[in-house]
Amino acid sequence: MENDNLMSQPNGNLLEVKDLRTYFETEDGIVKAVDGISFQLKRGETLGIVGESGSGKSVTNLSIIRLIPDPPGKIVSGEVVFNGQDLLLLTNEAVRKIRGRRIAMIFQDPMTSLNPFMKISRQLMEMTQLHLGHSKAQAREHAIKMLETVGIPDAAARADNYPHEFSGGMRQRVMIAMALSCEPELLIADEPTTALDVTIQAQILELIKTLKRETGTSVVLITHDLGVVAGMTDHVIVMYAGKIVEQAKTSELFALPGNPYTKGLLKSVPDPTAEQGKLYQIPGLPPDVAHLKPGCPFAPRCEKVQEICHREFPPFVQLNADHYSLCHFAREVYAESGGGRVS
Amino acid sequence: MSTDPDLIHIPPETAITEGEFVRGTSLWRDAWRRLLKNKLAVFGLIVVVLITISAIIGPTVIKRTTGFTPDYIPTDDIRLIKSFPPFTGPDGKFSWTHPMGTDNAGRDQFARVLQGGQISLFVGIISTLVSLLIGVSYGAIAGYVGGRVDNLMMRVVDILYSLPYVIVVIVLLSMFRSQTARGQLVLLFVALGAVSWLTMARIVRGQVLSLKNQEFVMAAKATGVSTPRIIFRHLVPNTLGPVIVYATLTIPQVMLTEAFLSFLGFGVQAPLASWGSLASDGIQNIAIFPWQLIFPGVTMALTLFSLNFLGDGLRDALDPQMRTV
Numbered sequence: 001m002e003n004d005n006l007m008s009q010p011n012g013n014l015l016e017v018k019d020l021r022t023y024f025e026t027e028d029g030i031v032k033a034v035d036g037i038s039f040q041l042k043r044g045e046t047l048g049i050v051g052e053s054g055s056g057k058s059v060t061n062l063s064i065i066r067l068i069p070d071p072p073g074k075i076v077s078g079e080v081v082f083n084g085q086d087l088l089l090l091t092n093e094a095v096r097k098i099r100g101r102r103i104a105m106i107f108q109d110p111m112t113s114l115n116p117f118m119k120i121s122r123q124l125m126e127m128t129q130l131h132l133g134h135s136k137a138q139a140r141e142h143a144i145k146m147l148e149t150v151g152i153p154d155a156a157a158r159a160d161n162y163p164h165e166f167s168g169g170m171r172q173r174v175m176i177a178m179a180l181s182c183e184p185e186l187l188i189a190d191e192p193t194t195a196l197d198v199t200i201q202a203q204i205l206e207l208i209k210t211l212k213r214e215t216g217t218s219v220v221l222i223t224h225d226l227g228v229v230a231g232m233t234d235h236v237i238v239m240y241a242g243k244i245v246e247q248a249k250t251s252e253l254f255a256l257p258g259n260p261y262t263k264g265l266l267k268s269v270p271d272p273t274a275e276q277g278k279l280y281q282i283p284g285l286p287p288d289v290a291h292l293k294p295g296c297p298f299a300p301r302c303e304k305v306q307e308i309c310h311r312e313f314p315p316f317v318q319l320n321a322d323h324y325s326l327c328h329f330a331r332e333v334y335a336e337s338g339g340g341r342v343s
Numbered sequence: 344m345s346t347d348p349d350l351i352h353i354p355p356e357t358a359i360t361e362g363e364f365v366r367g368t369s370l371w372r373d374a375w376r377r378l379l380k381n382k383l384a385v386f387g388l389i390v391v392v393l394i395t396i397s398a399i400i401g402p403t404v405i406k407r408t409t410g411f412t413p414d415y416i417p418t419d420d421i422r423l424i425k426s427f428p429p430f431t432g433p434d435g436k437f438s439w440t441h442p443m444g445t446d447n448a449g450r451d452q453f454a455r456v457l458q459g460g461q462i463s464l465f466v467g468i469i470s471t472l473v474s475l476l477i478g479v480s481y482g483a484i485a486g487y488v489g490g491r492v493d494n495l496m497m498r499v500v501d502i503l504y505s506l507p508y509v510i511v512v513i514v515l516l517s518m519f520r521s522q523t524a525r526g527q528l529v530l531l532f533v534a535l536g537a538v539s540w541l542t543m544a545r546i547v548r549g550q551v552l553s554l555k556n557q558e559f560v561m562a563a564k565a566t567g568v569s570t571p572r573i574i575f576r577h578l579v580p581n582t583l584g585p586v587i588v589y590a591t592l593t594i595p596q597v598m599l600t601e602a603f604l605s606f607l608g609f610g611v612q613a614p615l616a617s618w619g620s621l622a623s624d625g626i627q628n629i630a631i632f633p634w635q636l637i638f639p640g641v642t643m644a645l646t647l648f649s650l651n652f653l654g655d656g657l658r659d660a661l662d663p664q665m666r667t668v
Contacts, residue, residue, distance in 0.1 A: 065565060067561065067564055067565060071490070096567045096569065097567060098567070099564070099565055099566060099567035100565065100566030100567035100568075101567060104565070104566070105562070105565040105566075107558050107561065107562055107565075108558075109558055112557055112558040112559060113558040113559050113561070113562040114559055114562070115559045115563070115577050115580075115581070116559070116581065117580040117581050117583070118576075118577070118580070126566070126568065126576075127566055130566070130567060130568065131567060175562070178566065179566075
């Protein structure tokens with residue numbers, strides 16, 4: 001393990017996840033919530049993680065900051081290299097110093113992720129007092145500044161309100177203010193807009209985008225909304241049943257998907273310009289990750305399914321420099337989309 | 344970080360439409376309003392406050408105005424019977440000097456009841472505080488840590504629960520019988536506090552169990568807050584509602600136990616007095632001087648009633664299910 005080298009790794013990666021496996025022991029057997037995930041995130045870039053509910057998106061990110069409830073969860077193997085340090089090898093105390101200070105997180109539901117019994121100001125102050133050693137006065141000043149930054153009007157007065165006196169959108173702004181108050185190098189946003197209505201969603205995403213540009217923070221954005229991914233991210237990972245099924249640059253993924261699952265997802269996005277017929281839907285349900293069959297996990301729902309799909313686990317095919325797809329017929333699908341003439 | 348407002352796409356003024364400054368009602372103000380609507384609880388609150396105030400300042404006021412103290416035994420009176428009925432002077436005529444009469448030794452009963460109130464309330468409050476301190480920490484730690492630790496800690500509580508606690512207290516008090524009255528009082532606090540935290544621990548554990556999986560705890564963990572801080576700064580304040588209710592109901596319970604013990608002669612020792620020891624003194628002469636039992640007894644009953652009404656009122660006021668505006 002290298003030293004805490006702030007000037008990042010030579011290849012410019014802030015975060016490298018290698019073959020991460022997080023399993024949960026349940027009465028139903030071992031649930032492989034995350035099963036061999038690898039990805040990299042460069043400084044200042046945004047990575048989108050897309051997938052259905054239960055595909056392992058959130059578990060991946062909780063594993064990164066080691067917040068998997070143990071028991072029943074366990075990170076079985078893998079490396080999470082952040083700034084040249086494998087977080088999985090650090091002591092709890094050391095990880096605690098990184099959480100919030102260098103890796104911050106925004107949660108899905110702003111309604112429940114603020115402590116209902118603490119004033120907004122105190123929750124914000126806790127962060128900087130803890131990590132930056134601010135005095136009470138300093139921390140308060142910083143908290144109000146952060147609230148202004150995220151667009152809370154009359155921040156000085158509203159800082160002393162309790163969370164229930166804020167609306168959902170405002171609470172998510174507070175969460176963002178909290179997450180960014182120590183200027184972290186990595187921001188993990190776990191479905192930050194799922195619980196908000198559409199107009200507020202747009203505002204919050206715009207806010208994250210702006211603040212990211214200002215601070216140069218890298219962002220991991222977890223979502224199941226492909227629209228959000230398209231507008232926000234540089235790279236996308238599509239997850240299914242604890243595995244990465246496709247990984248590509250955002251523009252490439254939308255233009256030339258190389259996996260039947262991604263194609264299905266893209267087809268399910270309603271097109272406002274087209275005539276509204278019956279909306280497309282991928283048939284079936286995501287598999288039970290406790291009892292996976294040996295073949296491709298997506299096989300039972302796949303349009304292009306062949307006999308081999310049920311028998312053998314598909315390879316992770318490289319389609320071009322940074323486009324990978326987990327499919328026996330990745331090249332065919334990619335070609336069908338119009339790509340792959342060069343490779 | 345730069346905070347140049349021009350860089351932010353959404354100007355703050357338009358960002359949030361309901362941005363007007365609203366002083367919302369906090370949970371506590373809400374609860375207070377509901378409590379005031381409950382007549383019995385308000386009655387209880389007033390009585391408790393009155394009795395507490397008069398117990399604290401009463402003995403001093405009586406000493407200033409009439410010269411009686413709880414321990415003052417008139418020596419100039421050489422008659423055999425020194426117990427006067429209420430509102431009766433030594434001459435058998437109506438008089439304001441002893442509104443509750445006098446006791447066997449001729450001491451002013453009113454002053455003694457007020458002094459007994461001091462001790463009784465003190466025992467109730469201190470023991471409840473002890474039970475709060477131990478019970479809340481114990482329950483919160485057991486609930487948050489969970490697993491084997493929780494199991495072990497709660498089995499200890501179960502075992503202590505299954506012991507007949509009055510007997511435990513009696514054994515404790517008679518084993519470590521102190522020479523001085525004050526020492527005995529301290530022992531009483533310890534003994535009562537040591538057995539009254541069990542239910543509190545269970546209540547807090549239950550609350551913490553249901554709270555610890557909420558997202559704000561995860562959010563606190565994700566910001567690097569340490570475990571003790573999560574337990575005591577984030578979780579314990581969230582359990583305050585039930586804790587306050589139960590604490591209010593523990594005070595009369597402890598006071599009753601204290602009275603019971605003093606009545607049996609294990610609790611407060613002379614020259615100190617509590618309502619229980621006064622009643623115990625009074626019962627010996629109940630046939631001839633009934634006021635010596637009636638006054639401390641009625642005062643205590645009134646206080647316990649009031650505390651129970653108040654506790655019930657608080658429970659209704661702090662219960663979110665009752666929220667109907």
